[in-house]
Amino acid sequence: MSASKVVISVLGSDRPGIVAAVSRVLSENRCNIEDVSQTILQSEFAGIFIASLPENLSLEALEKQLQEQLTPLGLAVLLKPMHEAGRYAPSPSEPFVVTTIGPDRLGLVAGITEVMARFGVNITNLRAAFRGGSDPRRNVMIYEVDIPLSIDQQAFRRALRQRAEDLGLDLSLQHRDIFEAIHRI
């Protein structure tokens, strides 16, 4: 069955029953969930669902039902058709981990990611990890990135280090394997 696929994202304050509500609507409409991931940031829930759309159901019809069911629960829903064409095709790359440590201030993420974007470095995971509790200087950001083999590695490193220095951040860039070697068997 080569049914068309739909991407559904759901945002809202976290509480029990959000995934149940979304999946019930999908199930009632014979939309099979093919992939799903959720995360909770502070008190906020974000979920992303990829589901197949049966031939007799339009995207608009599904969206209408989801809105009707989920909006009263205070959840924001966004649907978009998933296209095969025009998708980003990653070039051969190596996985690295970038961490920055330093006082929080406006524009840190923008500054670091601008360099990454300029070199075509794709971020595969990004999160803030706070260490040292109340110490604002120990603000830690962790970026897992794929660095294309085709770019000038030294130039990228230099640019990234320079940007970190300008932002007052202590930056490290290490191949992902080192973390696996140290912590996993």
Next chain:
Amino acid sequence: MLSDREILSTLEMLRSEHLDVRTVTLGVSLFDCVAPDVDLFCDKVRRKIVRLAQNLVSVCDDVGDKYGIPVVNKRIAVSPIAVVGAAFGREDLVKVARTLDEAAQMVHVDFIGGFSALVEKGFTNGDVSLIDAIPEALAQTERVCASVNVAGTKAGINMDAVFMMGHVIKRTASATAHADGIGCAKLCVFANIPQDIPFMAGAYLGVGEPECVINVGVSGPGVVRKAIDRARKANPTLDLGQLAEVIKRTAFKVTSVGELIGREVARRLEIPFGVVDLSLAPTPNVGDSVGEIFQSLGLVSIGAPGSTAVLAMLNDAVKKGGAFASSYVGGLSGAFIPVSEDLNISEAARRGYLSLEKLEAMTSVCSVGLDMVALPGDTSAETLAAIIADEMAIGVINRKTTAARLIPVPGKKAGEKAYFGGLLGEATIIAVANGDLSTEFIRLGGRIPAPVQSLNN
């Protein structure tokens, strides 16, 4: 996805606990350089070393950069010169040492080991010439390291060689008297020397080793110490069994790093990977000390009663963790207690907690021996030889490597300080029993027979 804890604890190990790869050592066989003429031999040696090692430093730096873990030292170990240069006399062998020094300088490595002889059962002519050439060779070069294996569990102790080394150490000290006898810091006397040590001054490429090979020495006393401190802070009721587990797990991590980096260096250089030597090797930097681990385990200082038990536990836990992390473990693999190279151990010697006798006792349960021990300048060749003989006996009977790196500091007495600089550090001179206490014994010579291999008590 990596967890935050995995990433943050790795960063911590790097930034404040001195996690690094202590040395990547390229082994180079010189067997195919053998030539009847010393100039031809030197020419072949120089060309071979430069050919194989020209990219060693840059590749190590690149790989270190990729993983964010520095490779602190890059070194070279060659076939024992007493074997490949057996046809040469003393003068020619000094010339060979100078060639090794030049070759090391050309490829920017700080030490090259293998000015070595294996004489546990007796001397060849080449061995005698090489041992005779050691003082001059070490005085005329900066980077060359020498080692002589004088004993083995299956051969016994060559006491003639032991006595000879007593004299060689004295001559080396006086040839480098201007720098507190620093030549002796580059000279190790061994029992049961392994063929694949990556650490200096004992590194050489054994005769059973391949054409060329990459061996890696990992370290990390700072990482082990911090792991113990963290564990004890989190749970003050931990006992020694649980703390041994903490050390074991830490050794696993450190060894995994060494193997990952060593293998990548080997792959890029297209040279086979040999072993990881999982030793706790200190440097004279704060926080990079083996001695501090003793304090973290509740002793006032290394050298206090209980030190031998702590070292036995530490050494064993390091081996267990390392052996699980890598199937190719070799070299010395254990804890080093080099007096001058460890600020904390050096301080223990200064404050009188650490005597020569206690050091000797500790070497019966760790991986090396009397390492970087500064002695009074007037210590006789016979007394030096007798100290070496004791150390060799510990290795021979316990089927393990032991070594003596003794420095009789010219013109200085017990309690004074010797300064070697850089990685070699500085040390307070330790007292040795005065007088001709062992002369008659040492002059008896001969070979102490190999010990029986059963009746193990």
